[in-house]
Amino acid sequence: MSSLKLQKRLSASVMKCGRKKVWLDPNEASEISNANSRQNIKKLIKDGLIIKKPQTVHSRARCRKNREARRMGRHTGAGKRKGTANARMPEKVIWMRRMRVLRRLLKKYREDKKIDKHMYHALYLQSKGNIFKNKRVLMEHIHKKKAESARLKTLQEQAEARRNRSKAAHERRLARTAQKHAEMFAHIEDNVAEEES
Secondary structure (H helix, E strand, O other), X not given: OOOOHHHHHHHHHHHOOOHHHEEEOHHHHHHHHHOOOHHHHHHHXXXXXXXXXXXXXXXXXXXXXXXXXXXXXXXXXXXXXXXXXXXXXXXXXXXXXXXXXXXXXXXXXXHOOOOOHHHHHHHHHHHHOOOOOOHHHHHHHHHHHHHHHHHHHHHHHHHHXXXXXXHHHHHHHHHHXXXXXXXXXXXXXXXXXXXXX
């Protein structure tokens, strides 16, 4: 039996696959050995004497099953870990994610006019200074700050109103005493005029 090395190479080239994917019919070896051109090989492929083998199965079922289990926390104990905690989930990545969450919230609040630019800047620097552990803590801080500023504002308004009231009362009192003095002087002048006449 002649070697079919050439036919195998040509078949692989024609079918655009590797040589190990080419199946040559062992019963028709003599006819295949006569084919020495791509044209002849194409004819044999058409007749079914040369076949491209199917792709071998590489199942991912087990892989998917294990991945689902890992998502539920299985197979991740101390014995399965190779790198340090910092190598597995870098502190820098955690920090970056946290900063981005906090800065995104601050930007949104500033755009919605919930905080002014001064408060935004102060909170931005505090976030960078590791004051807020997470988004909830930052939101609580903002609400507390806003409530405090609102309380101070009402207190200032009340104090201002009190000042204005006392000022108005003081002015009224002064006006009353001035009027009394004027009336008293007028009465005295009238008495003096009567005595002289």
